[in-house]
Amino acid sequence: ATDTRQTLLILGASGDLTARLLLPGLGRLVDTGGAENLTLLGAGTDDWDDERWRTRVRESFAALGASGDRAEAVAAASRYLRADVTHGADLRRLLDACQGEIVVFFALPPSVTAKACAAMKDVGLPPRTRLVCEKPFGVDADSAHALNELLNQLVPEGQIHRIDHFLGKSTVLNILGLRFANRIVEPLLSNVHVASVDIVFDEDLGLESRAGYYDGAGALMDMVQSHLLQILALLTMDAPPSLAAHEFRDRKAQVLRATRVWDDDPVDWSRRARYTSGQIGDRLLPAYADEPGVDPARQTETLAEMVVAVDTWRWAGVPFRLRSGKAVGSKRKEAVITFKEPPRTPDGLTGPEQPDRLRIGFTPDRIDLDININGPGDPFVLDPVTLGSEFGPGELPPYGEVLRGVLDDDPTLSVRGDTAETCWHIVEPVLAAWRTGAVPLQDYPAGSTGPKDSLLS
Ligand code: BG6
Numbered sequence: 001a002t003d004t005r006q007t008l009l010i011l012g013a014s015g016d017l018t019a020r021l022l023l024p025g026l027g028r029l030v031d032t033g034g035a036e037n038l039t040l041l042g043a044g045t046d047d048w049d050d051e052r053w054r055t056r057v058r059e060s061f062a063a064l065g066a067s068g069d070r071a072e073a074v075a076a077a078s079r080y081l082r083a084d085v086t087h088g089a090d091l092r093r094l095l096d097a098c099q100g101e102i103v104v105f106f107a108l109p110p111s112v113t114a115k116a117c118a119a120m121k122d123v124g125l126p127p128r129t130r131l132v133c134e135k136p137f138g139v140d141a142d143s144a145h146a147l148n149e150l151l152n153q154l155v156p157e158g159q160i161h162r163i164d165h166f167l168g169k170s171t172v173l174n175i176l177g178l179r180f181a182n183r184i185v186e187p188l189l190s191n192v193h194v195a196s197v198d199i200v201f202d203e204d205l206g207l208e209s210r211a212g213y214y215d216g217a218g219a220l221m222d223m224v225q226s227h228l229l230q231i232l233a234l235l236t237m238d239a240p241p242s243l244a245a246h247e248f249r250d251r252k253a254q255v256l257r258a259t260r261v262w263d264d265d266p267v268d269w270s271r272r273a274r275y276t277s278g279q280i281g282d283r284l285l286p287a288y289a290d291e292p293g294v295d296p297a298r299q300t301e302t303l304a305e306m307v308v309a310v311d312t313w314r315w316a317g318v319p320f321r322l323r324s325g326k327a328v329g330s331k332r333k334e335a336v337i338t339f340k341e342p343p344r345t346p347d348g349l350t351g352p353e354q355p356d357r358l359r360i361g362f363t364p365d366r367i368d369l370d371i372n373i374n375g376p377g378d379p380f381v382l383d384p385v386t387l388g389s390e391f392g393p394g395e396l397p398p399y400g401e402v403l404r405g406v407l408d409d410d411p412t413l414s415v416r417g418d419t420a421e422t423c424w425h426i427v428e429p430v431l432a433a434w435r436t437g438a439v440p441l442q443d444y445p446a447g448s449t450g451p452k453d454s455l456l457s
Pocket of ligand 1: 135203398
């Protein structure tokens with residue numbers, strides 16, 4: 001924690017991201033004793049006054065139960081300034097209204113973020129200013145590189161925070177404890193023992209009125225390029241000597257640089273699909289293509305799969321199957337490590353032997369180990385059992401956790417600039433293959449388990 005006065009300046013304060021994720025996370029952080037000495041300043045193009053903004057702040061804080069004295073004090077003292085953040089004079093006015101160290105959060109689309117950064121170059125930033133960028137960071141490797149160059153002209157890399165809120169999810173962070181604080185897990189995680197790894201994040205939510213953003217992105221960009229590759233990095237990186245930002249981020253960067261499409265063949269090793277109408281529970285979802293704001297001709301995928309290799313001595317030969325889809329009935333959110341068969345099972349032990357599996361569940365947060373034992377009944381007949389544990393959510397929601405790092409000036413959980421570019425390089429061959437039409441866009445009914453021709457079935 002810091003004793004210095006800080007101002008969190010949110011650009012895009014009247015937008016959806018601020019209301020749905022950023023402010024609720026901040027509220028919990030404040031409520032649990034973090035973000036001391038914080039002043040909150042909102043800026044946006046909407047013609048709001050302070051009271052309207054404070055109502056927004058209070059409502060969003062209350063969404064995750066933050067309504068104590070500390071949260072109320074931050075809300076009551078916060079202010080809103082109407083501004084066009086791509087204009088130097090407006091930016092100057094905003095920076096002058098800040099007290100102490102400034103943390104600028106770009107809750108804006110990538111193109112507006114880039115324009116705001118360009119305008120900031122002329123205005124100049126006070127020392128120690130931190131810049132916080134949301135996902136997606138750029139829209140491809142070139143734009144991410146250009147944005148990095150812009151940001152690096154404004155402040156040093158250590159003061160740039162690229163948010164990936166999955167790095168603030170407690171189960172994702174639990175991968176570190178599971179791997180590096182146990183003797184019995186880590187030695188098994190290599191191509192000697194692991195047959196394959198699946199990282200799946202299927203949601204039962206559909207588009208949720210986000211066409212403006214999502215239709216230009218799609219599942220590969222929205223989920224795989226960012227969140228799933230971060231999970232892959234935590235599962236495959238070597239043990240860092242400490243969780244200091246440079247150690248942790250170096251280890252992640254190393255494995256991501258070694259990650260590429262399986263066989264370098266994006267046509268055989270990727271799939272894309274889009275949901276048609278269907279029933280999920282008691283909801284009838286319209287087809288994605290019929291959602292307001294969607295241009296069906298863009299052929300935006302709502303489900304993406306790709307298989308990658310992590311070409312290191314430890315992981316070469318192990319397929320990592322990544323998949324994320326919207327409007328999927330099964331709602332599977334987990335990483336599954338499937339182990340190779342034992343070298344030999346003694347004659348006389350019979351029964352259905354299933355591969356050992358370590359399953360890390362993201363929502364609900366749990367860890368399960370599927371193994372074979374001599375179960376009940378005949379002692380020489382094998383039975384599958386699962387050793388499992390479910391644990392409660394983290395103290396902070398993911399946005400609260402990543403914001404804590406930002407406000408404490410600790411970039412450990414922020415994505416480093418080189419890594420943001422690497423993640424684009426990993427998915428770009430797939431995006432290029434899709435553009436040529438070489439991988440057909442499949443259909444799947446909303447509420448089903450996904451497309452028929454899946455790489456995971
Ligand atoms: C966001 C994506 O980054 O992550 C969404 O843009 C997705 O499309 C969301 O639904 C999933 O994260 P969470 O924390 O809601 O499970």
